[in-house]
Amino acid sequence: MKQVISVVNLKGGVGKTTSAVNIAACLGEIGKSVLLIDLDPQGSASLSLGVENSGEELLFALKNETPLPVMPIAITGVELVPSGMSLATGQMTLTGEESNNALTSCLEQTLGDWDYVIIDCPPSYGTLTINALIASTRIVVPVEASFLGLNGLKQMVTAIDSLRPQNPGLKIEAILPCRAHRRRRIHWDIMDSFNSMFPGKVSPIIRENVSLAAAPGMGKPVIYTDRLSKGADDYRFVTLWLDDRLTVT
Amino acid sequence: MKQVISVVNLKGGVGKTTSAVNIAACLGEIGKSVLLIDLDPQGSASLSLGVENSGEELLFALKNETPLPVMPIAITGVELVPSGMSLATGQMTLTGEESNNALTSCLEQTLGDWDYVIIDCPPSYGTLTINALIASTRIVVPVEASFLGLNGLKQMVTAIDSLRPQNPGLKIEAILPCRAHRRRRIHWDIMDSFNSMFPGKVSPIIRENVSLAAAPGMGKPVIYTDRLSKGADDYRFVTLWLDDRLTVT
Numbered sequence: 001m002k003q004v005i006s007v008v009n010l011k012g013g014v015g016k017t018t019s020a021v022n023i024a025a026c027l028g029e030i031g032k033s034v035l036l037i038d039l040d041p042q043g044s045a046s047l048s049l050g051v052e053n054s055g056e057e058l059l060f061a062l063k064n065e066t067p068l069p070v071m072p073i074a075i076t077g078v079e080l081v082p083s084g085m086s087l088a089t090g091q092m093t094l095t096g097e098e099s100n101n102a103l104t105s106c107l108e109q110t111l112g113d114w115d116y117v118i119i120d121c122p123p124s125y126g127t128l129t130i131n132a133l134i135a136s137t138r139i140v141v142p143v144e145a146s147f148l149g150l151n152g153l154k155q156m157v158t159a160i161d162s163l164r165p166q167n168p169g170l171k172i173e174a175i176l177p178c179r180a181h182r183r184r185r186i187h188w189d190i191m192d193s194f195n196s197m198f199p200g201k202v203s204p205i206i207r208e209n210v211s212l213a214a215a216p217g218m219g220k221p222v223i224y225t226d227r228l229s230k231g232a233d234d235y236r237f238v239t240l241w242l243d244d245r246l247t248v249t
Numbered sequence: 250m251k252q253v254i255s256v257v258n259l260k261g262g263v264g265k266t267t268s269a270v271n272i273a274a275c276l277g278e279i280g281k282s283v284l285l286i287d288l289d290p291q292g293s294a295s296l297s298l299g300v301e302n303s304g305e306e307l308l309f310a311l312k313n314e315t316p317l318p319v320m321p322i323a324i325t326g327v328e329l330v331p332s333g334m335s336l337a338t339g340q341m342t343l344t345g346e347e348s349n350n351a352l353t354s355c356l357e358q359t360l361g362d363w364d365y366v367i368i369d370c371p372p373s374y375g376t377l378t379i380n381a382l383i384a385s386t387r388i389v390v391p392v393e394a395s396f397l398g399l400n401g402l403k404q405m406v407t408a409i410d411s412l413r414p415q416n417p418g419l420k421i422e423a424i425l426p427c428r429a430h431r432r433r434r435i436h437w438d439i440m441d442s443f444n445s446m447f448p449g450k451v452s453p454i455i456r457e458n459v460s461l462a463a464a465p466g467m468g469k470p471v472i473y474t475d476r477l478s479k480g481a482d483d484y485r486f487v488t489l490w491l492d493d494r495l496t497v498t
C-alpha cells in the first residue's frame with residue numbers, strides 16, 4: 001500500500017530537504033519507487049537535484065486540482081514534482097478550508113504506481129504544509145538536538161493535533177535527529193527528551209557531515225556524490241529503519 | 250539617529266534568531282540601548298531569553314496600529330517585544346497592501362529612545378517579513394556557507410528588490426556568515442561567492458560553537474551563559490564591526 005509521507009517541521013533549517021532528498025534516493029537504491037514532491041517555494045529539494053523550476057506548473061495543478069507535473073530525474077527509482085518561486089504567490093491565493101484538500105485531490109489524479117510519495121515541506125504553518133499533512137498517511141519530523149529544536153518539535157505536535165479532525169489517522173511516525181553533534185552534552189540531553197516524548201519512534205541519528213552540505217551543489221543526493229561518506233551511511237541506515245517500520249505496519 | 254534593523258533570511262535555521270538576540274545583548278554591553286522585536290510566531294527570540302508569550306498583545310498592536318508591547322528583561326540595555334503562536338493567526342488576517350505598514354505605524358507610536366531596533370524575522374516571505382522590511386532602515390542577512398545557503402541569499406536579494414518601490418532606501422547592510430565550519434572547503438568556496446556578491450559587506454564569521462546551541466536553553470544570550478566561549482567572542486566582534494559601520498554612515 002502506498003505511503004504518503006510528509007517531511008515536516010515548522011522550525012527552519014533542521015534538515016527537512018536534506019532528509020527528503022536523501023531518503024528518496026536511498027529508497028530508490030533498495031528497489032522502491034518514489035515520487036518526491038517539492039512543496040517549498042524556495043525549491044530547495046529541486047535545486048538539490050540540479051533542477052531549476054518556476055513552480056508555475058505545480059501552482060496551476062494545485063489551484064485547478066489537476067494531476068501533478070511529474071518529471072523524471074537521473075536518480076534510480078525516483079521521480080520529482082519540482083517547485084519554485086511562483087508557488088509563493090500560490091501560498092497567498094490558495095487560502096481557505098476547501099483548498100486544504102487540493103494536494104490530496106491532485107495526488108488521486110496523478111497516474112503512477114509508487115511505493116512511496118515523499119513531500120518536502122516549507123518551514124511555515126501555512127496552506128502548503130496543511131495540504132501536505134492532510135494528504136499524508138505518515139509524518140516524519142527531522143529535528144535538531146538543541147533547545148530551539150526541541151521547542152520546534154513541541155509546537156509541531158500542537159499543530160498536528162489541531163489538524164486531526166481533518167485527517168484522523170494522522171500521527172508522527174518518526175523523529176529524525178539530523179545535523180547531530182554527538183560530542184556535545186546538549187545532544188544527549190535533548191535526545192533523552194526526544195526519546196521520552198516519542199518512545200520507539202526516534203530514528204538512528206544523522207550526523208553533521210560536510211558531505212551533506214556539499215551534495216546539493218553537485219545536484220545529486222549524497223549516495224551519488226560521496227557514497228562512502230558518513231552522510232551516505234547515515235541516510236542509508238535511517239532509510240532501512242524507516243522502510244522496515246513502514247512495511248510492517 | 251535610530252537604526253531599525255531587520256535580521257532576515259527566507260532560508261530556515263541560518264542563525265537569524267541567534268544573531269538578533271546576541272547582537273542585541275552585545276550592543277547593550279557596549280552601552281547602546283536596544284529594542285528587540287520578536288516577529289516570529291514560533292517566538293524563538295523570546296524563548297531564547299526565557300520568555301514564554303502568547304503573542305496576543307503583539308497581534309493586537311499590529312492589527313490596530315497601537316504602540317508595541319515592550320517588556321523589560323534582565324539584559325543590560327535591551328528591552329523585548331515578545332511573540333508567540335497567536336501571531337500565526339495574525340499572519341493570515343494581516344493581509345493586504347495597507348497592512349504592510351502596520352509595524353512602521355506601531356513603531357512610530359511606541360515611546361522609547363533606543364539607539365537600535367532589531368527585528369527577528371520568521372523564515373517566510375509573508376506579511377510579517379514584509380512589515381519588517383518596510384519598517385527598516387537597514388537589512389542584515391545571516392547566511393550559511395553552503396550551496397542551499399547561497400541560493401537562499403540570491404532569493405533574498407530578489408525579494409528585497411521587489412520591495413524597493415515601497416521603501417526606496419532599503420538595502421542590504423551586511424551579510425553575517427553564521428554557523429561557520431572553517432575547516433570545510435565548501436565554506437571558503439561559498440565565502441568567495443558572498444564576498445563577490447557583497448564586497449565590503451560580509452561581516453567577520455560566527456563559528457559553529459556549542460555555546461550558541463546551549464545558551465537558549467538557559468534563557469540568556471551567550472555573553473551571559475558562556476562569556477569566554479568562541480560564540481561570545483564572535484558575536485562581540487561582529488557587533489563592534491556592525492556598530493562601527495552603522496555609526497559612520
Ligand SMILES: Nc1ncnc2c1ncn2[C@@H]1O[C@H](COP(=O)(O)OP(=O)(O)OP(=O)(O)O)[C@@H](O)[C@H]1O
Binds near residue numbers: 044
Ligand atoms: N547532516 C548534515 N550535515 C551537514 N550539513 C547539513 C546536514 N543536514 C543538512 N545540512 C545543511 O544544512 C542546511 C539546512 O538543511 P536543509 O535545507 O535540509 O534544512 P530544511 O529543514 O529543509 O530547511 P528549510 O527550513 O529552509 O526548508 C543546508 O545547507 C544543508 O545542506
Ligand SMILES: Nc1ncnc2c1ncn2[C@@H]1O[C@H](COP(=O)(O)OP(=O)(O)OP(=O)(O)O)[C@@H](O)[C@H]1O
Binds near residue numbers: 013264371
Ligand atoms: N553559531 C552557532 N553554533 C551552534 N549552534 C548554532 C549557531 N547559530 C545557531 N545555532 C543553533 O542552530 C539552530 C538554528 O539557529 P536559529 O534558530 O538562530 O536560526 P534561524 O534562522 O532563526 O531559524 P528559523 O528560520 O527557524 O527562524 C538553533 O538551534 C540555534 O541554537
Ligand SMILES: [Mg+2]
Binds near residue numbers: 016017040044045120
Ligand atoms: Mg527545506
Ligand SMILES: [Mg+2]
Binds near residue numbers: 294370371
Ligand atoms: Mg529564528
